[in-house]
Amino acid sequence: xxxxxxxxxxxxxxxxxxxxxxxxxxxxxxxxxxxxxxxxxxxxxxxxxxxxxxxxxxxxxxxxxxxxxxxxxxxxxxxxxxxxxxxxxxxxxxxxxxxxxxxxxxxxxxxxx
Amino acid sequence: xxxxxxxxxxxxxxxxxxxxxxxxxxxxxxxxxxxxxxxxxxxxxxxxxxxxxxxxxxxxxxxxxxxxxxxxxxxxxxxxxxxxxxxxxxxxxxxxxxxxxxxxxxxxxxxxx
Numbered sequence: 001x002x003x004x005x006x007x008x009x010x011x012x013x014x015x016x017x018x019x020x021x022x023x024x025x026x027x028x029x030x031x032x033x034x035x036x037x038x039x040x041x042x043x044x045x046x047x048x049x050x051x052x053x054x055x056x057x058x059x060x061x062x063x064x065x066x067x068x069x070x071x072x073x074x075x076x077x078x079x080x081x082x083x084x085x086x087x088x089x090x091x092x093x094x095x096x097x098x099x100x101x102x103x104x105x106x107x108x109x110x111x112x113x
Numbered sequence: 114x115x116x117x118x119x120x121x122x123x124x125x126x127x128x129x130x131x132x133x134x135x136x137x138x139x140x141x142x143x144x145x146x147x148x149x150x151x152x153x154x155x156x157x158x159x160x161x162x163x164x165x166x167x168x169x170x171x172x173x174x175x176x177x178x179x180x181x182x183x184x185x186x187x188x189x190x191x192x193x194x195x196x197x198x199x200x201x202x203x204x205x206x207x208x209x210x211x212x213x214x215x216x217x218x219x220x221x222x223x224x225x226x
Contacts, residue, residue, distance in 0.1 A: 004155065034214045036214075041219065042220075044203075044217045046213040046214055049214070099146075099161055099209070100158060101214055101215060102155075103155045104155055105153060105154055106155075
């Protein structure tokens, strides 16, 4: 059973508009969440993270929102740029197993010029 | 050289072959990982090594055999694989206490014929 779910395998957005990528989790012990971005032929790279004690973290064009009661987090990219086209993975971990990240299946974002 | 380096980038092998994947990290991290990424699936954790000691083995078939001779190098020895083992194999490293989780290599695209 997947503990981290990304239910949208793909998303297309017009350049300059907002991209919203969603992630749901089932394990209430998760207390730290991360987003990774992956280009073809490259490994995933860290994008942004959020601790469960916060509900929002912002870094430039990227903002992650966490709704603990709904066990849901989202990544907002504003404004979206063609270079943002990539696969985005949501990941989560517990403080008791800080080395073990549980990943979602990824969402392919395509930003159209 | 910096980051996490994986070789080879691509590998095609027959089911009776023996091959090895290599990973090297130049970041001084204290943990290293092997992940498997199959199409449309979440990244699956295979093995975790901390300071050269294996701390996790997620029910991986014995045809996959990891080796960590020192804190900078990690190998995945492959023998008598099956076609369903074809996937992208990602190596990662991490340092306890950091906020960004893992640093990934670019992966080895493995095809078993």
